[in-house]
Amino acid sequence: MAKQDLARFLRDRRESLRPEDLGLPPGRRRRTPGLRREEVAELAGMSADYYTRLEQARGPRPSAAVLDALTGALRLDLVExxxxxxxxxxxxxxxxxPVRRVRPYVAGLLERLPDTAAFVTDARYDVIAWNPLADALLGDHLRAEPNLARRRFLGEQPFYAEGASWEEFGGVVVSRLRRAAERHPGDRALGGLLAELRAGSEEFVALWAANPVHAPGHRTKTLRHRELGPLKVNCDVLVVPDDDHQVVFMTADAGSPAARALRHLRPVDGP
Structure with a gap:
């Protein structure tokens, strides 16, 4: 019975996906919905015959490595x-x-907010996607060092002005990285980042020992912009729990100098 349940789950998931969601060409007219078995097998790095046997409940018990490959190919979240x-x-x-792939609906959300600077961070606090206004506002910083934890603790040029919000952000970073370390104990990139932070920042070591608890929410921060000077913005966070992602939205109060600056920075659409 277990093999049949696994086969049904794989088949239902495969048929629910569209090729364009995974960066595959739509191809010729399809006789069945979703992906072909051969496409899933290619995405998972296994033979089409082996995957077909899994879907037909004829294959051997798959290993953890095979299941992780299928997790990526079928775009499963942590619960799935x-x-x-x-x-x-x-x-x-x-x-x-940590998951670095940004879900299509999140990427689409970024593009539908032309008056809001928005970016996505993963569990390591790497900025992995941002929209055009965030690029105009923070792009130079993000390309030079996309990891916000390094920016906060290792002396990288911050884009937040130092002050109470900057101090609080240190606790926010440590709280999130502790959760990431619990969820991904074998992630070498995360382990390397934590080693860097411990070696380079006494403040980080002290905060880690204090085990702060911070939930994402509404905060007001002052950004530094090399041309427009300090900009007071509102920061709100949308959590994508399945991927341990956070979407940060930066807006300005109507009529404020920061609102005028954001309008000035907003990229102009094509001619």
Whole structure:
């Protein structure tokens, strides 16, 4: 029965996906919905015959490595990944590392907010996507050093003016990185980042020992812009819990100098 349940789960998930969601060409007219088995197998790095046998409940019990490959190919979130391991009867292992892929609906949300500077951070506090206004506002900073934890603790040029909000942000960063370390204990990139921060910042070591608890929410911060000077902005966070992503929205009060500055920075659409 377990094999049939796994086969049904794989088949239903495959048929629910569209090729364009995964960067695949739509191709010729399809006789069945969703992806072809061969496409899933290619995305997962396995033979089409092996994947077909899994969907037909004829394959051997898949290993954790195979299930992680299927997790990526089928775009499963953390809850779905856990369910996949349970169906396969394979001991559950921690996810291999923080998710860096931005879901299409989140990417689309960024593009639909022309008057808001918005960016996405992953569990390591890397900025992994941003919209045109955020690029105009922060792009030079983000390209030079996209990791906000390094910016906060290792002397990188901050784009927030120092002050109470800057101090609070240190606790926010540590709180989130502690959760990331618990969820991804085997992630080498995260482990390397934490080692850098411990070696380079006594403040980080002290905050880590204090184990601060901070939830994302509304905050007011002052940004530094090399041409427009200090800009007071509102920061609000949307959490994408399945991927441990956070979307940061930066807006300005109507009629404020910062609002005028954001209008000035807003990229002009084509001619």
């Amino acid at each position: 990944r856990t369910h996949l391991f349970q169906l396969a009867g394979t001991p559950h292992t921690p996810p291999p590392g």
